[in-house]
Amino acid sequence: MESLRKVARTETSSRLRWVLNIFVISLYWGYSEGFIGGFDWPTPEPDLGIDECHDEFTIACANASMVYSDSYDLCELNANETIIHLEVDVELERLQIELASGAVCGNMRICDTLVDDLEYFKCINENGTRNLDILTEISYNASRSYTRLHEDYDAVQRTFLLCSLDAQKNYMEDLREAHRELTQCRSEIDELSE
Template sequence: MIKLLVLCLAVCSTLADSREKLLRNAEMDLLQLMIDTRQEQRNNPEQSMACFDYYLALFERLNEEYKASHEACLTTAAADREDVDEGTNPQRAEIEEAAQSSCEEMKTCAKYTDSVDYFGCFSKSGKESSESSYKISADASEILAAVRESYRVIENEENRCTNASARTYVEETYQANEALQSCLRGETTVPPATESPTTAIPDSNDSAIKSMNVPVEKFRPDEAYANNFNTFDDAKVNKDRKAAII
């Protein structure tokens, strides 16, 4: 009984995000099960202790697996976003170079003392700077659209991954609760100590989150854009990432 309460408190205070709600629900289910089977526990305390010892270890493992799988989804998504950001480095460098070049030309004009040279320089540089600024704005807008699309694909995959992880956890904890309840009622016995805690949980090969091919659409610098700053092709390549969820 004490072990159950300790486990519940540990689960309750572990996380502060969406995982916490799911883990808290599992905790409440365990508490409710303890209340519902209190008569069986009184009738056969030794059997009850054996059931709790065995299945609480299983619940602990399921909790840890869920937290690890959820975190793996977030880590994969974060890495994918970093890849997208790194893929824009050549474009960032070219845009910054163009902007700095325009500024340097303006600074050069300010050095002239002769009025004709001074205003003539600014007249010419201003026009060129305006054209350069337009190109920078247009190219940046195209890159922004490509990056946003890549981020959207990553976010969708992240949501799919976390949802699959949560679903597996809910299904497995439900089955574990059913098995524990059956054990407390004397309908089943605790498996031999040599066996690892388990219930009728789907094989890892059948789990939606145990092995996933994660197709994430990546932003990559287009070769044509790299050779000509005035053009941009928002070509992207698909990168297969496998999120190994433990």
Template sequence: MFNPSTMAQQVSSLKQLESLLLLLFLLWFANSCCNQAQAFAVLPENVFGGGAGLLVNDIVVGDVALPVTRVENDCFETFLQESRSASNTYASAYRACQMLGSRKRMEYVSAEWSTREDMMEQVTALCKNLCDCAQIVADLEFFQCSAQHSYKGVNTMQQVYLNSTAATVELEHKYEEAEKEILLCIISAEQEYVDLSSKAFLKLSKCLKAT
């Protein structure tokens, strides 16, 4: 049997439920709008070009994205530029040290070149004379020729030996000096590179702490 009172109670309960759902929806919407408004209020300060300290990028560490501001980004850009400059300076200085060593060696060789030419002329003449003796058919003339030029050659070979020994000692000493000079040059270049790199890093650290 239809009961108006029961029907009215059901309608009233439905309306109360609808009102409750509507209220919950309005509260959620208001809260969402508020959060979104706050997000938009912060957003202009978190985009590149909006002012100092603005976000331009993220550094991902594990599953966490760490924001990087424009100022921080500028700090790293400056650091990278100064690091590249330090590396280029070191590379140029290192090549200059190697070229210095090559130039020194050429100078030492040039200084001994006249001695080398004299020795080559003496040895070449001795060898030619002995070779000419070897072409003689007659035994007596062959031995006479060989004895004569060998006797003269003793003095030549002694001079070649003494001059070669002296030149060897001189060049070894000069080469050692050249190697020492090259090493000191490279150490100086390395020191400059370390100093420039350290200054760049300290500047980066100071720049990041100021952000």
């Protein structure tokens, strides 16, 4: 009987050593799935998971940069188109001023053709009064156009700055969200590997 117990203990300890050896060897070699006594060992792959986290982060950053670039380009395009419309609007005003100033010069040249001094001074007097009215109108129109155009350019500049600031804010928020997702992804990988 005693010898049966010794044999049983020897077999049990041999089996236990065999199971422990298999367990240690599977841990040592890092098998992705070891089967010991019906138990599947999970294999965390932190390097691959972390690479995927960083790949997603890189893609998110690239997308954020593209969106920012497109948004900034749109701000610039809108500003440029608005300036073109402003310049088209003032072309007529500019043409009117150029025609009026040409009329002033023409009025003075008409007098230059007169030989008689009395007729010359009379022409200058009459045309000078007419030219004074034209020059007053030119001055008024030019001041008004300058003031309005200056305000319009300032408004375009303000709109462009606000638009580009919104684009920058959205870009920074997108980058912050990408970083938050990277941190969360890495934390989840770390938890799985523990």
